[in-house]
Amino acid sequence: xxxxxxxxxxxxxxxxxxxxxxxxxxxxxxxxxxxxxxxxxxxxxxxxxxxxxxxxxxxxxxxxxxxxxxxxxxxxxxxxxxxxxxxxxxxxxxxxxxxxxxxxxxxxxxxxxxxxxxxxxxxxxxxxxxxxxxxxxxxxxxxxxxxxxxxxxxxxxxxxxxxxxxxxxxxxxxxxxxxxxxxxxxxxxxxxxxxxxxxxxxxxxxxxxxxxxxxxxxxxxxxxxxxxxxxxxxxxxxxxxxxxxxxxxxxxxxxxxxxxxxxxxxxxxxxxxxxxxxxxxxxxxxxxxxxxxxxxxxxxxxxxxxxxxxxxxxxxxxxxxxxxxxxxxxxxxxxxxxxxxxxxxxxxxxxxxxxxxxxxxxxxxxxxxxxxxxxxxxxxxxxxxxxxxxxxxxxxxxx
Ligand SMILES: *[C@@H]1O[C@H](CO)[C@@H](O)[C@H](O)[C@H]1NC(C)=O
Ligand SMILES: *[C@@H]1O[C@H](CO)[C@@H](O)[C@H](O)[C@H]1NC(C)=O
Ligand SMILES: *[C@@H]1O[C@H](CO)[C@@H](O)[C@H](O)[C@H]1NC(C)=O
Numbered sequence: 001x002x003x004x005x006x007x008x009x010x011x012x013x014x015x016x017x018x019x020x021x022x023x024x025x026x027x028x029x030x031x032x033x034x035x036x037x038x039x040x041x042x043x044x045x046x047x048x049x050x051x052x053x054x055x056x057x058x059x060x061x062x063x064x065x066x067x068x069x070x071x072x073x074x075x076x077x078x079x080x081x082x083x084x085x086x087x088x089x090x091x092x093x094x095x096x097x098x099x100x101x102x103x104x105x106x107x108x109x110x111x112x113x114x115x116x117x118x119x120x121x122x123x124x125x126x127x128x129x130x131x132x133x134x135x136x137x138x139x140x141x142x143x144x145x146x147x148x149x150x151x152x153x154x155x156x157x158x159x160x161x162x163x164x165x166x167x168x169x170x171x172x173x174x175x176x177x178x179x180x181x182x183x184x185x186x187x188x189x190x191x192x193x194x195x196x197x198x199x200x201x202x203x204x205x206x207x208x209x210x211x212x213x214x215x216x217x218x219x220x221x222x223x224x225x226x227x228x229x230x231x232x233x234x235x236x237x238x239x240x241x242x243x244x245x246x247x248x249x250x251x252x253x254x255x256x257x258x259x260x261x262x263x264x265x266x267x268x269x270x271x272x273x274x275x276x277x278x279x280x281x282x283x284x285x286x287x288x289x290x291x292x293x294x295x296x297x298x299x300x301x302x303x304x305x306x307x308x309x310x311x312x313x314x315x316x317x318x319x320x321x322x323x324x325x326x327x328x329x330x331x332x333x334x335x336x337x338x339x340x341x342x343x344x345x346x347x348x349x350x351x352x353x354x355x356x357x358x359x360x361x362x363x364x365x366x367x368x369x370x371x372x373x374x375x376x377x378x379x380x381x382x383x384x385x386x387x388x389x390x391x392x393x394x395x396x397x398x399x
């Protein structure tokens with residue numbers, strides 16, 4: 001009997017598999033943009049062809065593969081919206097080029113993904129934001145009402161998804177922007193823009209939780225990674241940052257009250273020739289919120305201007321802000337553990353907390369930051385900080 005059952009399974013299994021395959025449950029189905037009229041000449045605007053491809057790919061009830069072959073496609077501002085009927089893998093093999101026509105600049109993103117689950121974006125391709133055509137239109141340093149330029153790729157309300165093996169160059173604004181996302185992993189990405197390009201954050205995260213960023217190389221004109229209001233349970237490791245403004249929590253407290261930032265881990269990262277290393281910044285004055293449970297561990301700095309900084313007097317406007325040192329953002333439970341390397345300025349460790357809500361439970365463990373320039377060695381300056389220190393402390397004297 002056993003032999004007969006075995007025989008039946010062997011004979012019948014391929015039969016069942018073929019049925020499943022015919023119904024498209026196992027076999028992925030490819031939706032190639034060139035079959036929908038996309039032209040890979042780098043000049044034709046392919047927005048309509050990409051949307052038509054998306055419409056069919058998203059309606060397909062099985063495993064969809066949105067396929068961008070190895071060629072160069074000009075693509076206007078586009079939003080890929082779900083929910084879809086099956087799972088979606090968005091494969092970028094080629095290069096996507098953003099518009100350089102100023103009349104198309106002022107959208108919130110170039111490539112948007114919204115209301116999606118089980119999305120995978122990968123393929124080894126390039127996203128070329130063509131930012132040099134647009135940076136001169138950014139007047140946000142001078143104008144607080146400035147119109148913002150588009151992020152290269154935006155994810156809004158995306159869950160249980162992955163982005164990996166992609167390169168983004170010369171974004172007009174942030175490279176990647178995450179809003180209201182849950183459980184997303186970003187890895188093996190390379191993001192670059194010139195050190196003097198305005199607001200080109202690498203990855204900007206807000207109102208999102210359970211996000212992992214690992215094995216990324218980010219060199220850009222603003223923060224390599226920034227986490228603003230509502231960022232929770234964010235795990236960053238094996239990231240190389242430089243040039244750029246470091247990995248930042250904040251700025252907090254400008255417009256979102258009670259959207260707390262908590263559960264941030266930054267581990268095994270390097271900062272090379274950056275303006276800042278590890279930074280927490282809040283506006284002053286500010287709305288009330290909490291930034292807590294923030295852990296920095298095993299961080300190497302080479303020639304970083306402000307390696308470790310808490311700045312609760314953040315005011316980027318040249319005209320200044322009303323009252324200083326009155327931020328209502330409570331910063332607490334912050335650990336800097338095993339931070340070493342070189343500072344390019346004398347003050348290697350600078351913790352300036354709020355005069356009304358001092359930082360609480362700040363731990364400094366094995367800090368070794370050298371400064372080799374004139375007026376050395378390195379020093380630290382701290383105010384309104386409550387905490388403790390353990391192990392080596394170079395520079396010392398803070399806690
Ligand atoms: C999902 O499938 C249904 C039924 O086939 C169809 O009516 C609907 O438009 C599809 N959804 C999307 C997002 O395409
Ligand atoms: C992301 O990575 C974490 C940790 O490795 C894992 O638990 C989680 O399931 C991953 N999420 C996705 C969507 O792949
Ligand atoms: C960081 O590096 C250490 C030492 O190489 C390793 O033991 C640890 O698992 C790494 N942590 C992460 C989160 O990758």
